[in-house]
Amino acid sequence: MPASIRQGVLDRPLSRAMTATVTMGLVIALAALFGVAPAAADERPGPAPLATGDASARPWKRYDGWPDRDASAFNSLANPHASPPAPTAPRRLDGPVTGDAGNGAKLVADRTRGGSCLACHVMGQAGNADLPGNVGPDLSEIGNAGLSDEQFWNYINDARVYNPSTIMPPWGAHGLFNDKEIGDIVAFLKTLKVPAKFATDVDDPAKRPAPVEKRDNLDPTTNPAMWAVDDAAALYKKRDASSGFACATCHGDPAARFSTWAAAMPRFEPRLGHVLGVEEFVFRHAKATTGANWPMESDENIAMGVYLRNLANGQPIKVDITSPDAKAAYERGRLLADTKVGELNFSCRDCHDPARGGLKWIRGQWLGEPKGQLDHFPTWRTSLNQIWDIRRRFQWCSVAIRGNELPPDAPEYGDLELYLAAVNAGRTLSVPGIRH
Amino acid sequence: MVEKPRIKLPPEAKKGEVIEIKTLIAHDMETGLRKDKDGKPIPRKIINKFTCDFNGKPVFSADLEPGIAANPYLAFTVRVEESGTFRFAWFDDDGTVTTADGAIKVT
Numbered sequence: 003m004p005a006s007i008r009q010g011v012l013d014r015p016l017s018r019a020m021t022a023t024v025t026m027g028l029v030i031a032l033a034a035l036f037g038v039a040p041a042a043a044d045e046r047p048g049p050a051p052l053a054t055g056d057a058s059a060r061p062w063k064r065y066d067g068w069p070d071r072d073a074s075a076f077n078s079l080a081n082p083h084a085s086p087p088a089p090t091a092p093r094r095l096d097g098p099v100t101g102d103a104g105n106g107a108k109l110v111a112d113r114t115r116g117g118s119c120l121a122c123h124v125m126g127q128a129g130n131a132d133l134p135g136n137v138g139p140d141l142s143e144i145g146n147a148g149l150s151d152e153q154f155w156n157y158i159n160d161a162r163v164y165n166p167s168t169i170m171p172p173w174g175a176h177g178l179f180n181d182k183e184i185g186d187i188v189a190f191l192k193t194l195k196v197p198a199k200f201a202t203d204v205d206d207p208a209k210r211p212a213p214v215e216k217r218d219n220l221d222p223t224t225n226p227a228m229w230a231v232d233d234a235a236a237l238y239k240k241r242d243a244s245s246g247f248a249c250a251t252c253h254g255d256p257a258a259r260f261s262t263w264a265a266a267m268p269r270f271e272p273r274l275g276h277v278l279g280v281e282e283f284v285f286r287h288a289k290a291t292t293g294a295n296w297p298m299e300s301d302e303n304i305a306m307g308v309y310l311r312n313l314a315n316g317q318p319i320k321v322d323i324t325s326p327d328a329k330a331a332y333e334r335g336r337l338l339a340d341t342k343v344g345e346l347n348f349s350c351r352d353c354h355d356p357a358r359g360g361l362k363w364i365r366g367q368w369l370g371e372p373k374g375q376l377d378h379f380p381t382w383r384t385s386l387n388q389i390w391d392i393r394r395r396f397q398w399c400s401v402a403i404r405g406n407e408l409p410p411d412a413p414e415y416g417d418l419e420l421y422l423a424a425v426n427a428g429r430t431l432s433v434p435g436i437r438h
Numbered sequence: 439m440v441e442k443p444r445i446k447l448p449p450e451a452k453k454g455e456v457i458e459i460k461t462l463i464a465h466d467m468e469t470g471l472r473k474d475k476d477g478k479p480i481p482r483k484i485i486n487k488f489t490c491d492f493n494g495k496p497v498f499s500a501d502l503e504p505g506i507a508a509n510p511y512l513a514f515t516v517r518v519e520e521s522g523t524f525r526f527a528w529f530d531d532d533g534t535v536t537t538a539d540g541a542i543k544v545t
Binding site for chain 1: 441442444446460461462464466508509511513
């Protein structure tokens, strides 16, 4: 533990920074007197001062408009041992399954049950065959496959009894469908015997073209997130009432000082013992220097996160994963990307690794691969009229798969962001992005 | 945060040239048709009118309706015969009028 931790600030307490600034002010005045250009910035050598403690609201409260279901009975990235254990063997059935195929046809298209079977499977004409996904195999002729009722039943209840590495959610074991409903779905699946016919090519996930984002995301009349750049440029110069300091006091010309900085983030911070992303850094550093209170996910924090990356646009992402601590964090992030989360029991890789669900469709939504998922964050969401940073994106992934999110400054997200940045090494920043 | 409207127009043009002007303003464009969590209607609040004058003379205007998406973006063309200033105005349901200016030099 460094000796300089005092009153929740790591290194260089504010009083020293103030002294430095007064001195530098004198230097600048003298320089002006003698016609010498002053140094652009008043940064002192040594590590940046950082406030300790929480960098986002506690207790963490989910955003307005997000589903309020609690998933604490299932895994989160912070607690990967909450979900009930997988059954060890298929359940033996007393006799043939007697189910209502008509009700089964409704259930496979019921989006309220974790997205419906059609999210991942083509199933003949089920749900009128509109926009099925292709993460899982086409089941249009599964009725001809010669599966027993017991096999059908257990595949839906919990496919892990046959294939421990399956990415199919444990529909029965996690309580999304009850025994009778699974029976109804089995009865429906047994009726599927002819190849699917699609009304149009876009209904067929194999032919549906992948979405391409062609808008000029840096055109201020195209991307409303460009307002955040203006807002943050003003915040950068605004002196905080508590200290009289602005970012500009020490850092000078932002374009010169931050032309590459954000491309090397996130980074492992030894004084905190975890990975620090741009947004968490902004909160901790501003708190420790100017005194500004910009917690993560506040408008000011989001704006600064956009701005600092915008200043580094065009730079290739290049993060340190070679020092022993950073390497260990990267390794933790890699394992987190393979950690099953939520009632649907998905890991990041289940949906985004091209060997699994990546570069395929879940109904009308395209699952991108990890490479290409960072360089445009924070990004404008046209469907929501909001700017999302990468942490909020992580949070939404967890909630969308019926799990609980973590606070944005959770160390697990830091590890995951470092891993994602390493996967995206060499991709050039273009922030703010724009996405549906 | 209250955002300044965005204007994009060429700084210079030739006499008689047709130029494109792009405008964007930050606004929720609440339709009045949605309901809140308690089932009460959320009151309508939209930009209902947009005007563009050039040297005091109207050159373009639009009435906006509740179906227009948030952050209305309007692009239109104008033939310019002389140097001068465009005055853009957005009229909010609540009576607020937001204005912005843009100058052009015509040779």
